[in-house]
Amino acid sequence: xxxxxxxxxxxxxxxxxxxxxxxxxxxxxxxxxxxxxxxxxxxxxxxxxxxxxxxxxxxxxxxxxxxxxxxxxxxxxxxxxxxxxxxxxxxxxxxxxxxxxxxxxxxxxxxxxxxxxxxxxxxxxxxxxxxxxxxxxxxxxxxxxxxxxxxxxxxxxxxxxxxxxxxxxxxxxxxxxxxxxxxxxxxxxxxxxxxxxxxxxxxxxxxxxxxxxxxxxxxxxxxxxxxxxxxxxxxxxxxxxxxxxxxxxxxxxxxxxxxxxxxxxxxxxxxxxxxxxxxxxxxxxxxxxxxxxxxxxxxxxxxxxxxxxxxxxxxxxxxxxxxxxxxxxxxxxxxxxxxxxxxxxxxxxxxxxxxxxxxxxxxxxxxxxxxxxxxxxxxxxxxxxxxxxxxxxxxxxxxxxxxxxxxxxxxxxxxxxxxxxxxxxxxxxxxxxxxxxxxxxxxxxxxxxxxxxxxxxxxxxxxxxxxxxxxxxxxxxxxxxxxxxxxxxxx
Numbered sequence: 001x002x003x004x005x006x007x008x009x010x011x012x013x014x015x016x017x018x019x020x021x022x023x024x025x026x027x028x029x030x031x032x033x034x035x036x037x038x039x040x041x042x043x044x045x046x047x048x049x050x051x052x053x054x055x056x057x058x059x060x061x062x063x064x065x066x067x068x069x070x071x072x073x074x075x076x077x078x079x080x081x082x083x084x085x086x087x088x089x090x091x092x093x094x095x096x097x098x099x100x101x102x103x104x105x106x107x108x109x110x111x112x113x114x115x116x117x118x119x120x121x122x123x124x125x126x127x128x129x130x131x132x133x134x135x136x137x138x139x140x141x142x143x144x145x146x147x148x149x150x151x152x153x154x155x156x157x158x159x160x161x162x163x164x165x166x167x168x169x170x171x172x173x174x175x176x177x178x179x180x181x182x183x184x185x186x187x188x189x190x191x192x193x194x195x196x197x198x199x200x201x202x203x204x205x206x207x208x209x210x211x212x213x214x215x216x217x218x219x220x221x222x223x224x225x226x227x228x229x230x231x232x233x234x235x236x237x238x239x240x241x242x243x244x245x246x247x248x249x250x251x252x253x254x255x256x257x258x259x260x261x262x263x264x265x266x267x268x269x270x271x272x273x274x275x276x277x278x279x280x281x282x283x284x285x286x287x288x289x290x291x292x293x294x295x296x297x298x299x300x301x302x303x304x305x306x307x308x309x310x311x312x313x314x315x316x317x318x319x320x321x322x323x324x325x326x327x328x329x330x331x332x333x334x335x336x337x338x339x340x341x342x343x344x345x346x347x348x349x350x351x352x353x354x355x356x357x358x359x360x361x362x363x364x365x366x367x368x369x370x371x372x373x374x375x376x377x378x379x380x381x382x383x384x385x386x387x388x389x390x391x392x393x394x395x396x397x398x399x400x401x402x403x404x405x406x407x408x409x410x411x412x413x414x415x416x417x418x419x420x421x422x423x424x425x426x427x428x429x430x431x432x433x434x435x436x437x438x439x440x441x442x443x444x445x446x447x448x449x450x451x452x453x454x455x456x457x458x459x460x461x462x463x464x465x466x467x468x469x470x471x472x473x474x475x476x477x478x479x480x481x482x483x484x485x486x487x488x489x490x491x
Contacts (some may be wrong), residue, residue, distance in 0.1 A: 001036065001079060001188070001189060001229060001250075001372060002035040002036065002079065002372075003372060003434060003435060004034070004035035004036070004372070004428070004429045005033065005034055005035070005367070005372075005373045005374070005375060005425045005428050005429055006034055006035060006036035006037060006038060006079075006081075006284075006372065006373070006374045006375070007026075007030075007033075007034040007036070007037045007038070007374070007375055007377065007380070008037075008038040008040065008286070008289055008290070008374050008375065008376045008377065009022070009037065009038070009039070009040065009376070009377035010039075010040045010041075010042075010046075010051070010052075010290070010377070010401070011039060011040075011042050011046075011065050012046060012064070012065060012403070013377070013401060013402065013403050013404065014377045014404055014409075015404070015405075015406075016403060016404060016405035016406065018064065018065045018066045018070070019042070019061075019065050019066040019070035019071060019073075019074055020066060020070055020073075022037075022074065023070070023073060023074045025409070026074075026077075026078060027077065029409065029410075029413060032426075033422065033425050033426070033429075034078065034375075034425075035078065035079060035429070036078055036079035036080065036081060036188075036189075037074070037078045037079075037080055037081070038081040038082075038191065038374060039071070039074075039080060039081065039082055040052065040083065040290050041053055041055065041083050041085070042061055042062060042065050042071070042082075043055040043056075043057060043058050043059075043060060043061065043062060044056050044057045044060040044061070044062045044063070045062055046062045046064065046065065048090060048092070048160065049158055049160040049161075050157070050158060050160070050161065051290070051395075051397070051398075051401065053083070053085055053161070053193065054088070054089070054090040054091075054092075054158070054160050054161045055085060055089055055090055055093075056089075056090045056092050056093045056094070057093065057094075058085060058089065058178050059177060059178055059181045068181075068184075068185045071185050071186065071187075072185050072186045074186075075185070075186025075187070075188070076186070079188045079189065080186055080187050080188055080189070081187070081188070081189040081190065081191055081231070082182055082187045082189075082190055082191070083190070083191045083193045084175070084178060084179070084182075084190040084191065084192055084193065085193045085194070086164075086166065086175065086192050086193060086194060086195045086198050086219070087156060087157075087161075087163055087164065087166075087193070087194040087195070087197045087198050088155075088156065088157065088161040088162055088163045088164060088194070089161070089162060089164060090160060090161065090162070091159065091160045091161070091162050092160070093162075095108040095111055095112075096108070096112060096162050099111075099112060099145075100143060100144075100145065101146070102146065103145035103146045103147065103149055104145070104149075107170075108170065110165060110168040110169070110170050110171070111164060111165060111168065111170045111171055111174060112153055112154075112162050112163065112164060112165060113153065113154040113162075113163040113164065113165040113200065114151045114152060114153050114154065115140050115151075115152040115153075115154065116151070116152075117165065118154075118200045118201065118202055118206075119202050127202060127203055130203065130204060130205055130206075131205060131206045131207075132205040132206060132207035134156065134157065134197070134235075134342065135157065139154060139155065139156055139206075140152040140153065140154060140155065141153055141155040141159040141162075154200065156194070156197045157194070163197075163200075164198075166198050166199070166215060167199070167215075175219065175222075176222060179222060179223055179226055179228065180226065182226070182228060183226035183227055183228055187228060188227070188228060188229065189228060189229040189230070189231060190223060190228055190229075190230055190231065191231045191233050192216065192219070192230055192231065192232050192233060193233055194233070195212070195215075195216055195219075195232055195233065195234065196208045196212060196234040196236065198212060198215060199211045199212045199215055208234065208236060208240065208244075213244075213247055216230075216232060216247070216248060217247065220248060220249060224249075229249045229250065230248060230249045230250070231248075231249065231250045231251070231252070231284055232244060232248045232250070232251050232252075233252055234251070234252075235254055235294050235296050235297055235342050235343075236296065236297065236301075237296075237297075237301040237302075237304065237306070238255050238275070238297060238298060238306065238307055239304070241253075241254070241255065241280065241297070242278065242279075242280060245280030245282055245283065248282075249282065250282050250283060250284055250372075251280055251282065251283050251284070252283060252284050252285075252286060253279055253280065253283040253284065253285045253286070253369065253370075253371055254286075254294045254297040255275050255279070255297045255298050255307060256272075256275070256279075256285055256286070256287070256365075256366065256369055257286065257287045257288065257293050257294065257348070258293060258294060258295055258297065258298045258308070258313075258316060259271055259272040259275055259298055259307060259308075260272065260287065260362045260365055260366070261293070261316060261319075261320065261351055261352070261362075262298075262308060262312060262315075262316050263365075263447070263464070264352065264358050264361065264362065264464065265315070265316065265319045266312075266315070267444070267445045267464040267465060268444055268445065269442035269444065269445065269446065269447040269462075269464075270442060270444065271298075271307050271308055271312075272365075272442070272447070273440050273441065273442035273447065274307065275298075275307055276369060276370070276438075276440045276449070277440055279369070279370060279371075280370075280371075281370045281371065281438075282371075283370065283371035283372075284371055284372055284373075284374055285366050285369050285370075285371040285372065285373045285374065286366075286373075286374050286375075286376070287348045287362055287363065287366050287375075287376075287379060288347065288348040288376040288378065288379040288400065289374075289376050290376070290397065290400070290401060291343060291397060292331075292332070292343030292344050292345040292346070292396070292397060292400070293320070293343060293344045293345075293346060293348070293351060294342060294343055295313060295316070295317065295342055295343065295344060296342035297342075298313070299313050317344055320344050320346055320351045321344075323350065323351055323352060323353035324346050324347075324350040324351060324353075324385060327346065327350065327385045327387055327390075327399065328344055328345060328346035328350070328351070328385070328399070330387070330390065330399075331345035331346065331385070331390055331396040331397070331398075331399040332344050332345045332346075332396055333396075345396040345397050345399050345400060346385060346399060346400065347378055347379070347383055347384055347385050347399070347400045348362070348376075348379050349378075349379065349382045349383065349384060350384050350385045354382075354384060356382075356416060356417045356420075356488055357467065357469075357484070357485065357488060359382065359417060360417060360420050360421065360424070360469075360484050360487070360488060361462055361464075361469050361484060363375075363421050363424060364424060364460050364462070364469060364471070364484060365447070365449070365460070365462070367424055367425075367427075367428040368449040368451070368458075368460045369449070370438050373428065375421075375425070376400075377404075378400055378401070378402055380418070380421065381404070381409065381412035381413070381415075381418055382412065382415055382417045382418060382421075383400075383402050383404075383412070385399045385400070386398065386399055386400070386401070386402040387399065389401070389402060389403070416488050416489075417488065420484070420487045420488050423487055424487075427458075427471070427473075427482070431451075431458050431473060431475075432453055432456055432475070433451040433452060433453045433456045433457050433458040433473075433474075433475075434451050434453075434458065435453055436451050436452045436453025436454070436456070436457075437451070437452050437453070438450070438451055439452070445463065445464045445465040446461070446462065446463045446464070446465075447460075447461070447462045448460070448461050448462075455474070455477070456474060456475045456476075457472075457473075457474045458471060458472065458473045458474070459471065459472045467485075468483075468485060469483070469484040469485065470482060470483045470484060470485075471484070
């Protein structure tokens with residue numbers, strides 16, 4: 001994977017059209033910006049109950065977006081990442097419908113995970129309380145079967161997402177078939193979606209078990225042999241992320257987004273500098289994604305101190321709600337149908353009160369942080385909260401999943417902020433020092449992030465008290481200074 005900036009996007013929500021339209025956009029208006037693209041689910045169907053994360057057929061491109069040939073064409077000039085939805089598949093899939101029709105006689109019965117498989121002697125209260133839940137409510141859904149039988153199937157997320165038994169032979173074959181299809185169609189990296197929930201064991205939390213690591217190792221080995229790198233997507237305690245990073249190709253730096261917000265809100269870089277000093281170097285950095293802004297990644301857990309304490313987290317969340325004029329509150333928790341206990345649903349731009357300077361500083365910090373940066377399509381174009389879409393779907397995450405078109409893209413590309421971030425992307429891609437060694441230091445309201453390779457260096461200096469930020473680049477015995485304030489004013 002190249003050490004350059006990548007794009008995260010839905011095909012249809014960015015272009016308003018299909019894969020060919022995305023290819024054209026990346027080769028024209030956004031040419032020479034992104035070395036890679038994380039294509040959010042493009043499988044059939046893209047408009048299920050969870051925006052493609054509940055595939056009926058994981059190996060079929062939704063025909064409204066094109067076909068695998070179109071994906072291969074896009075992959076000729078960009079390293080492509082796709083989601084391997086490890087934990088579940090749609091209740092509308094042919095496989096699960098066959099289970100509902102034929103019950104235990106179905107050839108696909110072993111593909112899906114039932115309560116009785118994990119708890120053959122029944123689930124008692126103590127065992128149930130140990131199960132880690134990403135959302136309130138039961139992790140099982142009751143389904144009727146033929147001959148007056150029934151079964152409780154694991155549904156970790158929604159009742160339309162039926163958990164797979166990844167330990168079964170048919171489950172392993174299912175995942176390998178997807179990986180083979182990916183490798184044949186220019187997919188170079190996979191994001192292991194919800195991998196932390198894939199293994200369940202009685203008497204445990206059923207989340208990130210020792211067996212889960214073994215499963216990820218085995219799946220990553222299969223992928224690597226097919227020429228595919230793996231990225232593990234897990235929201236958890238920050239020390240857990242450090243340990244996970246030692247065992248996988250790449251992890252997300254999910255602590256970065258809330259820590260950057262906290263730093264800007266409080267004018268205090270102490271917590272962020274501490275994290276950047278110990279954060280995994282084999283990571284993908286983000287500020288925003290198709291999901292919400294994670295909170296669990298910086299908080300305390302099970303009596304262990306977090307990067308932020310409970311008061312700081314409360315202030316962080318309330319400031320997001322205030323900056324977004326309460327819109328994030330309408331999209332988060334019980335206010336929306338997809339209740340997340342660990343995220344705040346809001347665009348990053350609105351979380352910062354649509355302040356262009358703060359937002360550009362946040363992006364500069366991301367680009368200077370260890371790891372490969374990914375920029376979400378709505379964040380690239382400084383899109384605000386899509387309250388209209390949220391009101392229509394009542395799906396909290398839709399507040400940050402807008403549907404755009406060419407006219408809206410052209411308008412966004414002319415924003416001062418968008419021109420400024422494009423300049424930052426080009427700087428990040430073309431400065432050799434980013435392939436060197438990283439150091440960080442802070443003095444409460446000031447932050448200095450430096451990359452050094454031989455005699456070349458690049459340094460980001462941010463002073464939140466004076467509201468000033470600049471980048472110093474030393475190359476070929478020549479020094480140049482780029483002021484973020486001026487970058488916005490001159491763009």
